[in-house]
Amino acid sequence: MTVRYLPMDARRLHFKPLPRAFYRRDSRAVAVELLNKILVGPDGRSGRIVETEAYCGSLDPAAHTYRGKTARNATMFGPPGHLYVYFTYGMHWCCNTVCGEEDEGIGVLLRALAPLTGLDAMRAARSKARRDRDLCSGPGRLTQAMGITGEHDGIDIVTGRDGFRVVDDGTPPPRGLAGTGRIGIRHAVDEPWRWYVPGDPNVSRH
DNA sequence: TCTGCGATAATA
DNA sequence: ATTATCGCAGAC
Numbered sequence: 001m002t003v004r005y006l007p008m009d010a011r012r013l014h015f016k017p018l019p020r021a022f023y024r025r026d027s028r029a030v031a032v033e034l035l036n037k038i039l040v041g042p043d044g045r046s047g048r049i050v051e052t053e054a055y056c057g058s059l060d061p062a063a064h065t066y067r068g069k070t071a072r073n074a075t076m077f078g079p080p081g082h083l084y085v086y087f088t089y090g091m092h093w094c095c096n097t098v099c100g101e102e103d104e105g106i107g108v109l110l111r112a113l114a115p116l117t118g119l120d121a122m123r124a125a126r127s128k129a130r131r132d133r134d135l136c137s138g139p140g141r142l143t144q145a146m147g148i149t150g151e152h153d154g155i156d157i158v159t160g161r162d163g164f165r166v167v168d169d170g171t172p173p174p175r176g177l178a179g180t181g182r183i184g185i186r187h188a189v190d191e192p193w194r195w196y197v198p199g200d201p202n203v204s205r206h
Numbered sequence: 207t208c209t210g211c212g213a214t215a216a217t218a
Numbered sequence: 219a220t221t222a223t224c225g226c227a228g229a230c
Contacts (some may be wrong), residue, residue, distance in 0.1 A: 053222070062222070071218065089223050090214030096222085109222055128225070140223050184222055204223095 015040075015167040020158045023080035027054040027106040028179075032167070032195050034097065034108055035173040041146040042163045047113025047136050050173070051196040051203045054200040055096065057105035059164045061187035065105030076105045081158040084142070085150055092140030093149050097157065097166070103147040111139045111183070111194070113146075114202045122146070138204040174198060 018037065023030055031054040040046045055063040057076075064073045064086065075084040076098055082108055084096040096107035113136035115122055122135045122145040129135045129145075137143040143149070148164070155162035179192030183205060196203045 010225075064222075067218085070218080086222085087216065088221055090216075090221090092223050094222060111222090138223070182222070186221085 003179070014170050016170075017160070018081075018158065018166050018168055020079075020081040023097055023158075024100060026191055027056055027108050028150060030054070030097065030099045031193065032177060033173050033192045034110075035177075035195060035197055036171040038116065038167050039110065039113060039146065039170055040160070040165050040167055041148070042148070042204045043107070043118055045118030045146055046116045046120050047142065048116055049110060049112075049166075050114050050200040051110075051112035053109040053111055054193040055107055055109060056191075056193070057100075060191070062182065062185040062189075062191070063105070069105070073105065075154045076107050077103050078154065081156060082154055083148075083155050083157050083164065085153040087146060087150060088140075091142040094139040094150050095143055095152070109139055110142060112137050112196070112200075112202050112204050113142050114197075114200055115145070131199045135202075136200075137202045141204075 031052040034049050037049050038046055057065045058065055060066055065076050069077050079102050080098050082098045084098055085093055087093055096109045098107045100106040105146050115135050125147055126135055126144050135145045157165050174197055177195055180194045182194045
């Protein structure tokens with residue numbers, strides 16, 4: 001009989017919540033620092049954030065908020081530390097962390113997670129994923145795997161009272177990263193506002 | 207592994 | 219008409 005340490009249980013002891021001030025900054029800074037943080041959801045599901053994109057409001061023609069507040073993007077103009085969830089291509093939900101000051105309309109799109117716990121629940125939610133690296137390797141995939149839909153638009157990810165929160169297990173973001181081009185956009189394609197953990201197999205595109 | 211294409215509906 | 223995507227088919 002062998003006694004083994006359980007890495008996730010050990011890590012859980014060191015989970016620290018991210019304060020709202022973490023998000024109350026430029027979305028490009030937040031996008032870098034969200035790398036290697038952990039998104040925790042219901043049913044024991046969690047994943048390490050390995051790919052992000054910053055959207056910069058009125059500065060950014062690719063941002064939903066570029067032309068101002070609408071019914072769809074209202075959450076992005078609200079207080080930081082909440083989740084902006086939107087529907088696209090008639091099929092997919094994608095989620096952003098709201099950043100900056102209220103009314104700035106800036107945020108960070110979560111593009112990929114490395115699944116950590118609750119893999120069975122993720123697989124059940126994404127029966128089309130043939131390999132575990134396909135569970136959360138894209139903005140529409142990770143919402144499916146974590147169970148995020150339009151019902152979650154506006155939830156608070158700082159307090160965790162709505163079932164989702166982002167925490168820090170002490171793993172720092174990679175250092176010295178360069179931004180790369182964002183994916184799937186037509187405008188502002190030259191702005192290097194996508195970041196990912198180098199070499200992680202769950203990143204959506206290399 | 208990669209490339210191209212159709213699905214599918216809210217938004218502006 | 220466009221879209222901050224995904225999964226499948228077919229080529230290699």
